[in-house]
Amino acid sequence: MPLLRGKKPAVTAGSKMPKLSENQLPGCVLQEEGPQVKRSSSPPHGAPKKRTAFIDITNAHKVQISLPGRKKKEAAKKQVKKTSAPSVSTKNHDNLKKSSSESSEGTPAEEEEKEEEAAAAPVEELVAAAPLAVCEVPAHHQKQQIPAEFDVDSENAEDCYMCPEYAKDIFDYLKQREEKFVLCNYMPQQPSLNPEMRAILIDWLVEVQENFELYHETLYLAVKMTDHYLAKTPVHRELLQLLGSTTMLIASKFEERSPPCVDDFLYICDDAYKREEIISMEANILQTLSFDINIPIPYRFLRRYAKCVSAGMDTLTLARFFCEMSLMEVELVSVRGSLLASACLLLALVTRDLGGWSPILEYHSGYQAADVAPVVRNLHEMLSAPPDDKLKAIRNKYSHKVFFEVASLPLVSGDMLEEVLSQ
Structure with missing residues (x-):
């Protein structure tokens, strides 16, 4: 139980409290009832000196912390005050006298406000007279303006976890980072x-x-x-x-x-x-891997591009099935994650008869339909091949009701796919 200063602890019957000497509790003083005596800040004879991390808060008003460049700024301020302060303060003092003589009916509180305004006037005039340095932001550092028809993040303006202000920049950065991990x-x-x-x-x-x-x-x-x-x-x-x-x-x-x-x-x-x-x-x-394991993966791009076209969960799950099946093919290892995600989504859209490659997908992915078409054809050829009975973990996984049983859906025909890709 903590000991309260100025009060004796209550001791119950049968309880014993060992008496602690000052050597056992260095720096602690148990005060009895009565007037409190101010404790000296100097350490007792033979005691170790007080060691603080930064400064002693009892002497904080006496300590001055010198920061880099602070002396130069203070010297410049003093020089400005010497040249301009006397004339301005004299002018304010005369104005204060004039206003006080004209309006003798003012209360003491109003006079104090006027004096405070007069004292603050030199600083305000100096700030107003000083030219403001305007820094122009370079063009490559300016925030990219997204056209209204391609803005898919404004609806999440109140959700900080969606990062609506930086979502486009984040995926552009991930797309640039892909070039480092090309296989x-x-x-x-x-x-x-x-x-x-x-x-x-x-x-x-x-x-x-x-x-x-x-x-x-x-x-x-x-x-x-x-x-x-x-x-x-x-x-x-x-x-x-x-x-x-x-x-x-x-x-x-x-x-x-x-x-x-x-x-x-x-x-x-x-x-x-x-x-x-x-x-x-x-x-x-x-x-x-040089401890650099933050490798852009196609799954993140797939969810982003599906949001751009407001794809339903069933369509996104079908695209995820295509994307996960692509992990089995060593020929698709060299395809960038963003391009592979674009191809999987386009194949899912065509399978669901939801259209082809739209301008909003072209804007956010950076790929045109001609860039995505070869990967879509490779995916269609891979999925059209007879399944291997030994490798059926992915098909069994996406045959579940949780995944809308997308693995059992019929694949779009090659003629219909070519018709959409040729548009």
Whole structure:
């Protein structure tokens, strides 16, 4: 129980309070009832000196903090006051006398207000006389004006989590950042791997994402990190699952609020690897990628572009199905995320008979219909191929009612697709 200054603590019957000496409580003074005595600020004889982090607040009025450039500003102010202050203050003083003689009926409060205005007048006149420095913002730093017909963020003006003021700038930055993470087909550099092994790994990662109920962003980022690591380092087929589980662990730490622990990934790998091996692989991946794992993923662009056309949840889910199926194809690794998202959305719009590539999509994505058409054709060819019975995690996932059973929808015919792409 804290001790109140000026009052004795109440002691109940049977209780004992040990007597604390001053040596046991250095710096604490127990005052008894009666008049309070002012405590001296000087330390007692033999006691250590007081050490404060910044300044002693009891002497704050005596301390002057010198900031860089402050002396020059103060000297300039003093020089201005010497030249202009006497004449202005004399003028104000005469005006004050004149006004007081003319209006003798004023109250003392009004006279005090007039004196305060007169005292503040020199500063106001100096501020008014000083020229204001106007800095012109460079053209490349000025905020981009979005046309009214393409403005999709004003409706979220009251939602700070949607960042309506910077949404367009954020996705433009992500699109520029994609150029740093462009990949090519790295399979010829992997003597122990082939595209089928990579597809098996992606299919297994989809199951991991479902079992742990992770975000879709975590899955896409894990696949991106896996591809970037394989593009730089040869990996034996026996370590491919270790690579995939470790990239999923890193992506979970980056995206999830409560990521799974290392023991969870050891469990899903059926204890095929040791804890030290996952930790060592994690450090190896981060060093190989130079700790730059904020890789733009197509899933983020897909949600943005779907918002631009006010696509329904069923249409967005169909586009997500196409985008997740594209993760299995090593030929689409070299396609930028924003372009792949544009192609998946366009294919979903055509499948739903909701039109083609509109001007608002062209404005926000930066791609024209001719840029998106080749990727759409590759996606249609991939989806038209007979499914592999061994790799059915994605199709089973999107055959659920939660995902509107979009995996069972018939694919648009090639003739209808070409008709829309040729417009």
